[in-house]
Amino acid sequence: MEYEALDIDPGVEWRFELEADEEMAVRVASGSVSINAEELPPSTWYPIHKLTKSAIYAHEPAQIEVSSLPASHYASSSTNQSQILSLHLALEQRRILAKRVSDGTIGPRVMLVGPTSSGKTTVAKNLVNLALSAGMGWTPCVVGLDPSSPANLIPGSISLSLPSHPLPTHHVAHPFGSSPTSLPSSTLAADVSTVGWWYGHTEPSTKGSDIWKKLVSAMGERWKERCAKDPIAAASGLIMDTPSAFTNPTLGTKKDDPKARYALVLQAIQTFDIDVIVVIGHEKLTIDLLRLLPSSIKVLRLPKSGGVVDNDDTYRELVHAFQVRCYFYGEPPISKTIQALRGESVPRELGLTPYSFQIGWETLIVLRVGEEHSAPSSALPLGSSRMLSPTRLTRVDPSGPAHTVRLLNTVLAIVAIRPDDRIPKPTSVNKSAPTIIKSPKKEEGDDGEEEEKEEDDLDDVPYKEEVGWREVLGFVVITNIDSQRRKYTLLSPTPGKLPSTVAIAGSVEWVDSE
Numbered sequence: 300m301e302y303e304a305l306d307i308d309p310g311v312e313w314r315f316e317l318e319a320d321e322e323m324a325v326r327v328a329s330g331s332v333s334i335n336a337e338e339l340p341p342s343t344w345y346p347i348h349k350l351t352k353s354a355i356y357a358h359e360p361a362q363i364e365v366s367s368l369p370a371s372h373y374a375s376s377s378t379n380q381s382q383i384l385s386l387h388l389a390l391e392q393r394r395i396l397a398k399r400v401s402d403g404t405i406g407p408r409v410m411l412v413g414p415t416s417s418g419k420t421t422v423a424k425n426l427v428n429l430a431l432s433a434g435m436g437w438t439p440c441v442v443g444l445d446p447s448s449p450a451n452l453i454p455g456s457i458s459l460s461l462p463s464h465p466l467p468t469h470h471v472a473h474p475f476g477s478s479p480t481s482l483p484s485s486t487l488a489a490d491v492s493t494v495g496w497w498y499g500h501t502e503p504s505t506k507g508s509d510i511w512k513k514l515v516s517a518m519g520e521r522w523k524e525r526c527a528k529d530p531i532a533a534a535s536g537l538i539m540d541t542p543s544a545f546t547n548p549t550l551g552t553k554k555d556d557p558k559a560r561y562a563l564v565l566q567a568i569q570t571f572d573i574d575v576i577v578v579i580g581h582e583k584l585t586i587d588l589l590r591l592l593p594s595s596i597k598v599l600r601l602p603k604s605g606g607v608v609d610n611d612d613t614y615r616e617l618v619h620a621f622q623v624r625c626y627f628y629g630e631p632p633i634s635k636t637i638q639a640l641r642g643e644s645v646p647r648e649l650g651l652t653p654y655s656f657q658i659g660w661e662t663l664i665v666l667r668v669g670e671e672h673s674a675p676s677s678a679l680p681l682g683s684s685r686m687l688s689p690t691r692l693t694r695v696d697p698s699g700p701a702h703t704v705r706l707l708n709t710v711l712a713i714v715a716i717r718p719d720d721r722i723p724k725p726t727s728v729n730k731s732a733p734t735i736i737k738s739p740k741k742e743e744g745d746d747g748e749e750e751e752k753e754e755d756d757l758d759d760v761p762y763k764e765e766v767g768w769r770e771v772l773g774f775v776v777i778t779n780i781d782s783q784r785r786k787y788t789l790l791s792p793t794p795g796k797l798p799s800t801v802a803i804a805g806s807v808e809w810v811d812s813e
């Protein structure tokens with residue numbers, strides 16, 4: 300079989316963009332090259348799946364063999380690799396110092412921020428891989444706060460993971476390696492211990508900021524617990540990938556605090572005690588953060604790599620669908636052409652055997668966070684208003700046609716339930732009607748926010764709100780709703796009983812189009 304041989308000069312990266320119908324394998328013929336700071340093994344075919352857009356960087360004069368050249372590829376010496384390396388060396392010193400004092404000192408806590416397609420995930424992955432390749436046994440925590448490019452789970456989720464080996468770039472589904480919950484754990488990319496939380500939407504919004512903050516706080520608690528138990532994890536520090544929405548100063552700004560700027564960014568900084576912020580290619584954000592934050596937090600600017608691709612919405616949708624598919628089915632097989640390549644090949648994940656089954660509406664309790672489905676405010680007595688908790692849970696009733704349409708193809712996060720999570724059924728006395736506390740007339744000069752309160756038990760809210768920010772046990776998709784027999788058909792990645800019968804729905808949907 301014919302291969303294309305490519306020479307790459309030192310300090311140069313060979314950039315490629317694979318389309319939906321392209322895949323390739325690369326092999327190092329001479330020299331040393333890496334992909335997202337993972338050194339490619341010598342003389343071994345390294346398969347790269349469709350839709351991947353990335354670059355192979357040469358540390359010294361190198362030659363690689365490519366099974367089939369993609370339509371779009373070029374070499375460039377204008378990379379930000381040297382700046383990433385300098386940053387890594389500074390972080391490495393901090394880790395070594397933290398390990399040396401061994402009094403629970405936590406290593407560097409780095410947050411990456413920047414606009415859409417600025418290269419945040421790529422820089423985060425490079426920094427993680429550089430730490431993992433340092434030979435010091437670091438286990439840097441990856442804080443995946445971008446629900447649209449989820450670190451190791453599926454769109455809509457945010458996660459903490461502790462990789463212990465350099466993360467490969469075989470495909471776009473799991474930029475930070477996949478968790479053993481979705482893929483067989485004996486495989487290379489699957490062996491990354493991960494804890495996930497379900498936001499349910501691919502962009503944080505001001506409306507959803509209350510639940511977002513709860514989720515981030517729960518993640519922070521979990522990380523602190525881990526650091527207290529594991530001094531190496533503590534010394535390794537963390538690298539946080541964030542959503543591009545974080546560059547919007549008014550994200551999370553509520554009416555009760557109109558002057559708050561970068562509310563969700565500040566909350567994440569506080570929760571994870573971030574002490575280094577790397578702003579990619581956004582001068583205004585750098586200046587804003589320098590003004591807002593104390594000098595103990597370093598705000599650095601990293602130039603955007605010329606190789607970063609400005610992905611459009613169609614590409615993002617394709618990647619999201621691919622990520623969900625990989626969660627249920629594992630990676631698609633490598634084409635026969637790549638399998639037929641002679642020589643050693645990097646092992647890749649096995650497929651999964653997803654399982655479809657039916658479950659009754661009464662058995663699977665589907666909840667939504669922060670939704671109102673009680674009487675409209677116009678139906679309340681004059682002068683009173685409804686005040687619902689923004690993180691309240693409502694049970695989805697699939698019986699109405701509108702609900703059926705909304706639920707079909709919805710991705711559900713299965714969450715763990717504890718015995719004391721259930722709200723006791725109201726007694727017959729207080730079940731009679733909602734108690735509306737009328738708004739007292741405003742006193743002059745009284746700008747209090749709390750005057751409107753009500754106690755409402757109109758809705759069947761079976762669980763405490765905490766369930767909404769519980770860790771996720773796994774994901775399923777509703778593939779069919781049988782209104783006659785009152786049953787859902789669910790797709791699950793593996794056969795067996797669901798770990799819990801309480802699930803949270805969001806706005807993430809998936810239809811298997813393959």
Ligand SMILES: Nc1ncnc2c1ncn2[C@@H]1O[C@H](COP(=O)(O)OP(=O)(O)OP(=O)(O)O)[C@@H](O)[C@H]1O
Pocket residue numbers: 312314315351352353354413414415416417418419420421422445447448541542543604605606607608609610
């Ligand atoms: N040097 C490079 N050469 C080729 N492709 C690259 C390079 N750096 C990044 N890319 C690609 O550019 C795209 C955008 O990069 P990345 O996902 O890191 O940006 P982001 O800021 O995290 O994006 P988002 O706005 O989706 O959060 C990705 O497809 C990535 O693989």
